[in-house]
Amino acid sequence: MTFAVALILLLGQACNTKKEKKQENMASNPSEEAIFPKGELGLAKNFTGNAYNYGLVANDSIYNTLVGNVYFEKSARSNWHLHPSGQILIVLDGEGYHQLEGQPRQLMKKGDVIKVPANTRHWHGATENKSLTQMYILPKTENGFVTWLEPVTDEQYTSKN
Template structure:
């Protein structure tokens, strides 16, 4: 009787391990697929990734896709930027300011002369007109943000120097 109980517990344990393994890994057309939800580093992409930003304006890989084209009716630019871990913009200003809506991940935002802010999903950041600032992902986690630039008839963005590693790592 004890032997049958031990055998049943052993088989139950093996079945549990098998189901746990199958929940995370399976094959399609003989290719192993890993359940992406098990990786906490993965972000939930709402919009297409977009085009890689120029190295002259970003440190690391940042991808931009415009969502609302600039025109003379709405005079507002809207887009999505995905920053890979460690990626960041150069310092810059916007003639009419900028609003950032963080849709996923963890990142940093800094206005010149102020401490770095940690930003995350659900945060809304207002960058006042003509205020020098930068933003990007944290070292370990990517960041997705919607940007809104109003009154585009006044200009969009004035790019400046790169954010140094010392500035980026100056978290207090």
């Protein structure tokens, strides 16, 4: 009987240790809890740091809308860019920044919805301390998708103005 109790206690401890390690891994790597797969690494010419894109809704002539998910590692960000018909960003996890040209940089958090007006220079990405997962929606794709511009400088990224 004592052996059986000891075995049960030992197995219980092993299960708790495994569960704690899994929770630690998920806390250090939020993409393990992601709704969508991480996706493909974005082109270095369009991003500073690592950003991964996963397409969700392919463009077609019926919906004329492109939808995808982007996971930004800490400090990763897009270049300045614009969309002919604007863009909608929905923050799914983490924290990030977005900035419309001529306006102060804004913090964005899980649950935020950002509407970027048509043909407005802007950038977005993760904060220095947290990764960011966002969904993007590009409407009216018959007008085009994106025009990539110059990288966001470190000074622009860290500036609150």
